[in-house]
Amino acid sequence: MTKAEKEKQAGVSGNERIVAFSDGVFAIVITLLVLEIKVPEIAAGLVAEELPRALVDLWPKVLSHFVSFAVLGIYWVGHHTMFMYIKRHDRVLLWLNILFLMFVSSMPFPTGLLSQYGDQQIALVIYCGVLILAGLAAIAMWWYATGDRRLVDEDIDPTLIALIYRRGLLTPAIYLVAIVASFVSLGIAELFVVIAILIYVVPNPLTYHRKTVR
Amino acid sequence: MTKAEKEKQAGVSGNERIVAFSDGVFAIVITLLVLEIKVPEIAAGLVAEELPRALVDLWPKVLSHFVSFAVLGIYWVGHHTMFMYIKRHDRVLLWLNILFLMFVSSMPFPTGLLSQYGDQQIALVIYCGVLILAGLAAIAMWWYATGDRRLVDEDIDPTLIALIYRRGLLTPAIYLVAIVASFVSLGIAELFVVIAILIYVVPNPLTYHRKTVR
Amino acid sequence: MTKAEKEKQAGVSGNERIVAFSDGVFAIVITLLVLEIKVPEIAAGLVAEELPRALVDLWPKVLSHFVSFAVLGIYWVGHHTMFMYIKRHDRVLLWLNILFLMFVSSMPFPTGLLSQYGDQQIALVIYCGVLILAGLAAIAMWWYATGDRRLVDEDIDPTLIALIYRRGLLTPAIYLVAIVASFVSLGIAELFVVIAILIYVVPNPLTYHRKTVR
Amino acid sequence: MTKAEKEKQAGVSGNERIVAFSDGVFAIVITLLVLEIKVPEIAAGLVAEELPRALVDLWPKVLSHFVSFAVLGIYWVGHHTMFMYIKRHDRVLLWLNILFLMFVSSMPFPTGLLSQYGDQQIALVIYCGVLILAGLAAIAMWWYATGDRRLVDEDIDPTLIALIYRRGLLTPAIYLVAIVASFVSLGIAELFVVIAILIYVVPNPLTYHRKTVR
Numbered sequence: 043m044t045k046a047e048k049e050k051q052a053g054v055s056g057n058e059r060i061v062a063f064s065d066g067v068f069a070i071v072i073t074l075l076v077l078e079i080k081v082p083e084i085a086a087g088l089v090a091e092e093l094p095r096a097l098v099d100l101w102p103k104v105l106s107h108f109v110s111f112a113v114l115g116i117y118w119v120g121h122h123t124m125f126m127y128i129k130r131h132d133r134v135l136l137w138l139n140i141l142f143l144m145f146v147s148s149m150p151f152p153t154g155l156l157s158q159y160g161d162q163q164i165a166l167v168i169y170c171g172v173l174i175l176a177g178l179a180a181i182a183m184w185w186y187a188t189g190d191r192r193l194v195d196e197d198i199d200p201t202l203i204a205l206i207y208r209r210g211l212l213t214p215a216i217y218l219v220a221i222v223a224s225f226v227s228l229g230i231a232e233l234f235v236v237i238a239i240l241i242y243v244v245p246n247p248l249t250y251h252r253k254t255v256r
Numbered sequence: 257m258t259k260a261e262k263e264k265q266a267g268v269s270g271n272e273r274i275v276a277f278s279d280g281v282f283a284i285v286i287t288l289l290v291l292e293i294k295v296p297e298i299a300a301g302l303v304a305e306e307l308p309r310a311l312v313d314l315w316p317k318v319l320s321h322f323v324s325f326a327v328l329g330i331y332w333v334g335h336h337t338m339f340m341y342i343k344r345h346d347r348v349l350l351w352l353n354i355l356f357l358m359f360v361s362s363m364p365f366p367t368g369l370l371s372q373y374g375d376q377q378i379a380l381v382i383y384c385g386v387l388i389l390a391g392l393a394a395i396a397m398w399w400y401a402t403g404d405r406r407l408v409d410e411d412i413d414p415t416l417i418a419l420i421y422r423r424g425l426l427t428p429a430i431y432l433v434a435i436v437a438s439f440v441s442l443g444i445a446e447l448f449v450v451i452a453i454l455i456y457v458v459p460n461p462l463t464y465h466r467k468t469v470r
Numbered sequence: 471m472t473k474a475e476k477e478k479q480a481g482v483s484g485n486e487r488i489v490a491f492s493d494g495v496f497a498i499v500i501t502l503l504v505l506e507i508k509v510p511e512i513a514a515g516l517v518a519e520e521l522p523r524a525l526v527d528l529w530p531k532v533l534s535h536f537v538s539f540a541v542l543g544i545y546w547v548g549h550h551t552m553f554m555y556i557k558r559h560d561r562v563l564l565w566l567n568i569l570f571l572m573f574v575s576s577m578p579f580p581t582g583l584l585s586q587y588g589d590q591q592i593a594l595v596i597y598c599g600v601l602i603l604a605g606l607a608a609i610a611m612w613w614y615a616t617g618d619r620r621l622v623d624e625d626i627d628p629t630l631i632a633l634i635y636r637r638g639l640l641t642p643a644i645y646l647v648a649i650v651a652s653f654v655s656l657g658i659a660e661l662f663v664v665i666a667i668l669i670y671v672v673p674n675p676l677t678y679h680r681k682t683v684r
Numbered sequence: 685m686t687k688a689e690k691e692k693q694a695g696v697s698g699n700e701r702i703v704a705f706s707d708g709v710f711a712i713v714i715t716l717l718v719l720e721i722k723v724p725e726i727a728a729g730l731v732a733e734e735l736p737r738a739l740v741d742l743w744p745k746v747l748s749h750f751v752s753f754a755v756l757g758i759y760w761v762g763h764h765t766m767f768m769y770i771k772r773h774d775r776v777l778l779w780l781n782i783l784f785l786m787f788v789s790s791m792p793f794p795t796g797l798l799s800q801y802g803d804q805q806i807a808l809v810i811y812c813g814v815l816i817l818a819g820l821a822a823i824a825m826w827w828y829a830t831g832d833r834r835l836v837d838e839d840i841d842p843t844l845i846a847l848i849y850r851r852g853l854l855t856p857a858i859y860l861v862a863i864v865a866s867f868v869s870l871g872i873a874e875l876f877v878v879i880a881i882l883i884y885v886v887p888n889p890l891t892y893h894r895k896t897v898r
Contacts, residue, residue, distance in 0.1 A: 069498055072572075073499055074291070134459070143286070144325045147286055279711075280494075281711045496705060500785070521807075673776070
């Protein structure tokens with residue numbers, strides 16, 4: 043690349059700190075989720091009889107912990123995939139990433155809300171709402187970075203750009219459907235949250251393309 | 257660079273650990289802020305009626321969480337910008353950075369104070385005071401690193417040095433104005449805190465220079 | 471390596487983010503363990519007499535903190551060893567790693583459970599159970615990465631693969647024995663947990679091979 | 685370096701994960717310290733009169749937070765300095781480092797103890813005791829790494845090895861003196877803790893050598 047071409051490029055190279063900062067936020071959020079699961083307090087004389095039951099009662103919390111862990115895993119894998127192709131950054135990207143991390147780091151609250159008030163529609167709406175916002179922030183990053191090939195390589199494969207768009211929009215779309223479904227039935231809405239995980243974790247043509255995105 | 261020139265240089269190269277350590281502190285502080293927002297406890301029979309209202313009542317906490325997130329974002333972006341030009345480090349820089357991180361890591365306390373006692377001037381004064389101290393520590397780092405070109409490249413652009421100074425001094429200056437304004441009206445003072453965020457997030461000639469600082 | 475050979479390879483290179491993310495989770499989990507140890511609350515007039523005793527009473531918690539710290543150390547060293555040989559990654563590996571981290575990040579709960587209800591078999595069973603699941607997830611990663619030499623070098627030493635398998639299977643095996651032993655005696659079961667640590671920390675032919683694995 | 689020479693070397697190169705893991709633990713511990721400082725709870729009608737006073741009463745906690753922050757800063761700078769010269773690692777070093785981090789990550793407990801029971805000798809003895817153990821673990825790492833030049837460069841400057849020893853032994857020595865002094869007067873003992881910080885932060889011939897250690 044000539045110096046003139048370099049001048050033309052937007053942003054500067056060296057994304058190490060962005061990804062390190064983001065990895066830190068993800069690692070902390072994911073670990074804090076488990077702190078929601080408290081060791082049950084049982085009166086001394088009753089431990090033997092009541093502890094097993096108290097642990098079984100924790101099951102919904104454990105489950106919602108696993109779900110949120112998997113959901114955050116989806117977002118981390120997505121972020122990782124985008125930043126394999128985003129080669130440079132400027133301040134707009136930094137701030138879009140901070141916006142994205144703001145929603146991601148908020149997850150302990152909606153997770154706690156959902157695990158405590160799982161039978162309330164509003165808890166599920168907030169849970170899915172925060173995830174939609176995080177998803178839109180991620181999409182905004184991809185849109186900004188790839189528009190005019192601003193922060194990606196000039197010769198990036200257009201089908202790759204489209205694939206990451208599709209994967210990135212799929213998540214908010216499913217959570218939006220879950221919110222709509224919650225007006226009919228909370229059970230169906232929760233089913234969609236689980237389906238979102240399966241779509242991303244289980245390899246399938248919608249989200250998976252062996253040669254370009256991992 | 258000849259060996260003689262290298263000898264002349266202050267400090268040693270390799271700032272990876274400084275930035276990794278700093279990124280870690282920022283990631284943790286930013287994530288801990290959300291723990292201030294607690295899931296409301298509501299008696300079993302009243303959940304359906306009272307939960308929506310209890311969530312609306314959390315709004316000031318959510319807002320102060322967002323503000324502190326953005327403020328810490330400003331400081332992280334600033335730290336990142338400085339360390340794109342600081343190429344070496346010595347013990348003085350290490351300790352100035354630790355001083356900076358000490359104020360940054362303190363932020364959960366003033367944030368909690370402000371979200372709980374937002375109508376008390378002292379809460380706002382402490383909030384802005386900690387941010388001023390963090391800003392001054394950052395400025396001290398830049399002053400130390402660029403004086404005699406101690407830890408930056410010899411041929412660094414002087415307008416760049418000045419620009420980072422201006423941006424670095426702008427933050428403490430605004431928070432100082434906010435403290436002064438708080439003697440007149442808390443609302444005006446809080447407005448300045450929000451203005452500080454806008455100045456840094458929205459691209460503008462005061463803080464933004466496409467070619468040199470991102 | 472020719473381009474054709476590269477095409478044949480599964481996965482992409484660049485595991486920095488996987489290990490950074492994992493290191494972050496380990497660092498946080500290991501540090502959160504100590505938060506279980508609370509400063510005792512003593513009425514003002516009785517501090518001088520009662521504080522020493524209250525601190526001695528914390529001893530079981532301190533001990534279980536040390537044990538969990540060492541256990542997580544074993545898993546971190548194992549993860550580090552595997553990722554010295556895993557050179558590339560794909561989405562399956564990313565998700566196996568997330569699964570592994572999910573169990574690792576859960577450790578504060580079983581640790582708290584065991585330190586509070588150390589005399590209950592169910593606490594020890596859950597503690598060892600989570601560790602077995604984490605161990606099996608680690609083994610699954612190694613199995614996936616080394617099968618067909620998918621994500622490791624073609625010419626990796628087969629005895630090295632076998633050694634890491636042996637070390638990786640040893641941990642879950644010991645914890646399984648501890649669970650079985652807990653039906654006979656909790657003391658013996660806890661002994662096995664301590665033995666597992668000694669086997670990994672003290673150099674010995676079972677887990678240690680100077681030339682290949684450190 | 686010939687292949688034969690490489691074979692002779694103990695350990696493997698690539699310390700990135702050790703330092704990343706250590707930086708993570710330090711970043712988290714240092715940030716958790718501030719959580720000890722709780723926002724005071726004041727009855728609604730009395731806030732205006734009582735909040736300033738309640739904040740002043742927090743001063744000892746703020747101070748002990750600053751002291752622990754600086755002390756952990758000393759250990760981080762020391763760890764950073766050692767790992768500028770430790771070029772390789774083996775399992776013994778990994779485990780010595782984990783031992784070191786175990787004591788470092790314990791610091792929230794003695795810090796909380798000291799800030800709550802600052803007038804009790806036992807609190808200061810435990811505080812200094814944990815720091816002594818962390819210091820000894822660090823020294824053990826240096827002793828292991830430099831013995832037979834095991835994990836450092838063959839031609840490392842012997843005066844540098846001695847200097848790092850001196851600096852590393854100075855910390856535990858001062859804390860030992862503080863423990864001894866605590867039998868005479870708690871105030872004098874606390875003075876030694878502060879002196880230890882000054883010795884490391886303020887450049888002086890005991891700990892500072894511009895050309896070799898930063």
